[in-house]
Amino acid sequence: xxxxxxxxRQDGPAAEGGFKTYQATNVSPEASFLEMLDEVNEHLNEIxxxxxxxxxxxxxxxxxxxxVMINGDPHGPQSGxxxxxxxxxxxxxxxxxxxxxxxxxxxxxxxxxxxxxSAFDRIIESGGYISVNTGAAPDANIIPxxxxxxxxxxDAAACIGCGACVAACPNSAANLFTAAKMxxxxxxxxxxxxxxxxxxxxxxxxxxxxxxxxxHGECEKACPKNISIDFIAMMNRDYVKAQxxxxxxxxQR
Amino acid sequence: xxxxxxxxxxxxxxxxxxxxxxxxxxxxKFDIKLVNPxxxxxxxxxxxxxxxxxxxxxATFGELGxxxxxxxxxxxxxxxxSIAAQGGINAAKNYPNxxxxxxxxxxxxxxxxxxxxxxxxxxRLAEVSNEIIDQATAQGVPFAREYGGLLDNRSFGGxxxxxxxxxxxxxxxxxxxxAYQALSRQIDAGTVEFFNRSELLDIVVKDGRAAGIxxxxxxxxEVTPHSAHAVVLATGGYSNVFFLSTNxxxxxxxAIWRAHRKGAFFANPCFTQIHPTCIPASDEHQSxxxxxxxxxxxxxxxxxxxxxxxxxxxxxxxxxxxxxYLERQYPAFGNLxxxxxxxxxxxxxxxxxxxxxxxxxxxxLDFRSAIERLGRDRIEERYGNLFEMYERITDEDPxxxxxxxxxxxxxxxGGLWVDYNLMxxxxxxxxxxxxxxxxxxxxxxxxxxxxxxxxxxxxxxxxTIGDYLSKYLNVDPVPTDDPAxxxxxxxxxxxxxxFLDIGGTQSVDHFHRKLGAIMIEYCGLARSRExxxxxxxxxxxxxxxxxxxxxxxxSAESLNQSLERAGRVADFLELAxxxxxxxxxxxxxxxxxxxxxxxxxxxxxxxxxxxxxFVSAWAWTGESTPQELHKxxxxxxxxxxSQRSYK
Numbered sequence: 008x009x010x011x012x013x014x015x016r017q018d019g020p021a022a023e024g025g026f027k028t029y030q031a032t033n034v035s036p037e038a039s040f041l042e043m044l045d046e047v048n049e050h051l052n053e054i055x056x057x058x059x060x061x062x063x064x065x066x067x068x069x070x071x072x073x074x075v076m077i078n079g080d081p082h083g084p085q086s087g088x089x090x091x092x093x094x095x096x097x098x099x100x101x102x103x104x105x106x107x108x109x110x111x112x113x114x115x116x117x118x119x120x121x122x123x124x125s126a127f128d129r130i131i132e133s134g135g136y137i138s139v140n141t142g143a144a145p146d147a148n149i150i151p152x153x154x155x156x157x158x159x160x161x162d163a164a165a166c167i168g169c170g171a172c173v174a175a176c177p178n179s180a181a182n183l184f185t186a187a188k189m190x191x192x193x194x195x196x197x198x199x200x201x202x203x204x205x206x207x208x209x210x211x212x213x214x215x216x217x218x219x220x221x222x223h224g225e226c227e228k229a230c231p232k233n234i235s236i237d238f239i240a241m242m243n244r245d246y247v248k249a250q251x252x253x254x255x256x257x258x259q260r
Numbered sequence: 261x262x263x264x265x266x267x268x269x270x271x272x273x274x275x276x277x278x279x280x281x282x283x284x285x286x287x288x289k290f291d292i293k294l295v296n297p298x299x300x301x302x303x304x305x306x307x308x309x310x311x312x313x314x315x316x317x318x319a320t321f322g323e324l325g326x327x328x329x330x331x332x333x334x335x336x337x338x339x340x341x342s343i344a345a346q347g348g349i350n351a352a353k354n355y356p357n358x359x360x361x362x363x364x365x366x367x368x369x370x371x372x373x374x375x376x377x378x379x380x381x382x383x384r385l386a387e388v389s390n391e392i393i394d395q396a397t398a399q400g401v402p403f404a405r406e407y408g409g410l411l412d413n414r415s416f417g418g419x420x421x422x423x424x425x426x427x428x429x430x431x432x433x434x435x436x437x438x439a440y441q442a443l444s445r446q447i448d449a450g451t452v453e454f455f456n457r458s459e460l461l462d463i464v465v466k467d468g469r470a471a472g473i474x475x476x477x478x479x480x481x482e483v484t485p486h487s488a489h490a491v492v493l494a495t496g497g498y499s500n501v502f503f504l505s506t507n508x509x510x511x512x513x514x515a516i517w518r519a520h521r522k523g524a525f526f527a528n529p530c531f532t533q534i535h536p537t538c539i540p541a542s543d544e545h546q547s548x549x550x551x552x553x554x555x556x557x558x559x560x561x562x563x564x565x566x567x568x569x570x571x572x573x574x575x576x577x578x579x580x581x582x583x584x585y586l587e588r589q590y591p592a593f594g595n596l597x598x599x600x601x602x603x604x605x606x607x608x609x610x611x612x613x614x615x616x617x618x619x620x621x622x623x624x625l626d627f628r629s630a631i632e633r634l635g636r637d638r639i640e641e642r643y644g645n646l647f648e649m650y651e652r653i654t655d656e657d658p659x660x661x662x663x664x665x666x667x668x669x670x671x672x673x674g675g676l677w678v679d680y681n682l683m684x685x686x687x688x689x690x691x692x693x694x695x696x697x698x699x700x701x702x703x704x705x706x707x708x709x710x711x712x713x714x715x716x717x718x719x720x721x722x723x724t725i726g727d728y729l730s731k732y733l734n735v736d737p738v739p740t741d742d743p744a745x746x747x748x749x750x751x752x753x754x755x756x757x758x759f760l761d762i763g764g765t766q767s768v769d770h771f772h773r774k775l776g777a778i779m780i781e782y783c784g785l786a787r788s789r790e791x792x793x794x795x796x797x798x799x800x801x802x803x804x805x806x807x808x809x810x811x812x813x814x815s816a817e818s819l820n821q822s823l824e825r826a827g828r829v830a831d832f833l834e835l836a837x838x839x840x841x842x843x844x845x846x847x848x849x850x851x852x853x854x855x856x857x858x859x860x861x862x863x864x865x866x867x868x869x870x871x872x873x874f875v876s877a878w879a880w881t882g883e884s885t886p887q888e889l890h891k892x893x894x895x896x897x898x899x900x901x902s903q904r905s906y907k
Contacts, residue, residue: 018818019818035543037542038545042545052767052813052822060819064334064508065344067551070339070341070508092652124335125336125456128444132448136399136442136444138445140323141719142395147397147403148411151408151409152409153409154405157405160402161402161427165430168338
């Protein structure tokens with residue numbers, strides 16, 4: 008198939024960017040979206056134009072490194088699918104495809120389609136963990152975890168940290184990411200000791216970098232792992248409880 | 261052996277403790293020197309790579325009070341390819357009460373490795389496996405649970421017990437996030453300084469000891485020196501030498517290869533694992549292969565049509581016209597034979613022209629009988645995300661149509677030679693996780709890579725590093741303006757310029773694909789002396805062509821992905837030759853190393869314990885002379901080497 012690509016090119020964080028148009032010819036429908044870009048880059052290299060920079064690594068939809076806006080949709084048209092798992096058979100011969108980086112002030116462009124998502128790491132560093140030193144753990148089966156709780160925690164923990172939720176949000180809010188990371192831990196018995204301090208720390212760090220949530224729900228639609236916005240409600244509940252409750256007694260509620 | 265440069269070197273002291281194997285690790289921990297808690301803050305440790313092994317080591321060093329610098333070429337510590345491990349992690353908990361024990365896990369791993377690993381290391385691995393599950397659970401890793409709230413287990417190849425803990429099909433992801441979170445906690449506490457998008461380009465050695473590293477900031481292009489009392493490499497394996505593998509695109513051998521060139525011995529480079537259950541390649545533009553977890557072999561049945569010319573859809577082929585060849589050839593283990601055995605069996609089917617799919621390059625993995633037995637819901641619960649991934653890639657629904665699978669390069673058992681303390685032959689330089697060679701012998705069992713990565717990072721190196729560091733109390737690290745650093749910086753700079761200055765006509769990928777084709781053809785599932793010698797010739801001429809005709813655009817002073825890849829492929833082009841030499845040298849078949857000249861009448865690997873029960877450790881001797889082979893003899897006191905039988 009033959010495609011017309013409109014790709015965002017930007018030399019660096021301070022440089023001015025703009026769209027450039029490229030033709031992708033003889034694209035195999037079996038190719039993944041990133042393999043299509045590989046081919047375009049091979050061609051650019053041949054004709055002496057610097058290849059398009061884009062982030063990617065595992066190409067299995069699990070590492071969360073890749074992710075671009077494809078015709079205005081984070082990760083493109085197929086729901087529940089990261090860019091690397093999107094295949095060209097989802098497009099038609101002759102299509103025009105616009106490819107942009109994530110657009111959010113908390114994610115400055117590094118180069119072309121690559122953005123800096125380290126604000127996510129700052130949120131985790133502020134409290135997205137359970138404080139247990141190596142060697143201090145009791146036997147794993149000493150605390151039974153209801154299967155439903157373990158399953159719900161796993162649903163949240165499936166987040167790959169790609170940033171599509173932020174890119175999709177009109178406010179550039181990171182509530183879905185933060186909620187997924189927080190509730191994964193807050194749903195488990197092991198996470199209870201720090202539940203409310205964690206909620207406050209992570210929410211406040213999130214707000215230093217990102218916009219506010221106004222319940223558009225675009226994040227859920229864009230998420231390649233189909234993470235539910237129910238987790239945002241749970242995060243809000245934990246945050247509110249942490250504000251008004253006596254955190255010392257939190258274990259008893 | 262003609263033309264071999266062999267040394268029984270006294271320098272290869274593996275420092276294996278003596279005494280009954282059950283007590284060795286404990287006794288060793290008591291015997292080695294400690295650094296007292298107040299002195300730990302006087303030491304600097306560099307950790308390169310923040311996958312499962314690196315992140316867990318860096319976090320644990322930080323908790324202990326050391327000053328840590330951690331480096332990754334990713335944008336975040338959460339991206340390393342440990343994240344893609346699907347199936348699970350082994351531990352000898354014996355929760356299912358099916359007769360498992362530390363000794364059985366040890367036995368299975370030594371046997372699974374085809375008697376080419378160190379008994380003492382493997383025993384220690386089995387011993388700490390239980391602590392790993394405890395630690396991960398306490399960190400909030402959401403392992404699968406039974407309705408009673410206790411942990412669930414499943415089976416993996418090469419074992420007759422259920423000892424694999426899992427978090428849906430995302431076990432590696434969840435364990436890595438646990439380690440990443442522990443690391444994040446230490447970054448917040450200030451014990452770990454974290455450098456993202458920073459790639460190691462060389463190791464600095466002074467007076468025979470590791471002094472630090474040289475790193476390129478992948479965003480600005482700036483090259484900086486970093487010094488420390490010890491350097492820990494946790495930089496993974498080298499399966500991408502085959503170009504098409506299940507590894508992530510950026511996985512590379514540069515860190516361990518640079519260390520090798522600076523004096524670290526490279527052990528068993530030809531021991532590579534070809535995983536039986538990957539999705540077959542669809543066309544020539546394919547950039548990587550995707551693994552389908554081995555856990556699928558718990559419930560999926562592998563078969564090909566009896567008639568090689570059968571053109572029918574798989575579901576139209578009746579039971580009695582199917583060949584469930586693993587169940588037929590290996591009735592005791594059936595579809596759960598170890599990976600090397602399953603891969604070779606699939607290769608034989610395809611070589612006999614009995615492959616399936618449009619390119620006849622796969623075999624079926626069929627869930628029909630499992631779905632009939634357990635219901636679709638149970639199968640979806642166990643493997644849902646894997647089935648979805650398969651459907652996205654192939655556009656076929658594995659609930660209705662059998663999957664097609666094919667063997668693909670997946671893991672490298674070889675790596676830097678390390679002693680029992682995980683130290684390389686360069687004092688102060690350590691290698692952990694897939695980057696070292698120590699625990700899997702010639703074949704790794706499923707769900708053991710996660711186990712080894714975390715064991716090394718959380719439970720082994722935090723103790724053993726103290727033995728080395730304690731000797732340098734109140735000794736400052738080598739300053740970064742020392743000639744050892746400035747000379748290495750100059751070399752790194754010159755090498756980077758050289759890539760940009762060649763000004764040839766071919767891209768990095770062009771050379772990488774060509775190298776991969778040579779390696780999979782001659783140094784893949786089946787190897788012969790003749791083929792390997794041919795491969796070496798071809799690699800050498802490809803290497804010349806690379807340095808003559810490479811085309812890398814852009815500059816060194818900004819983000820330049822072609823330049824990054826050029827450095828990695830240049831190192832693969834050197835490593836590939838050593839892999840072939842090692843494969844020629846090892847005149848036997850064992851585990852993943854299958855020499856067609858050495859097989860039993862029914863096509864199984866034929867080991868030669870008389871002549872080859874040793875670790876091949878190769879020493880760099882300079883640019884113009886071939887590496888020198890050193891041997892570490894392997895002694896088996898507990899598990900007597902026998903012909904592996906899974907029949």
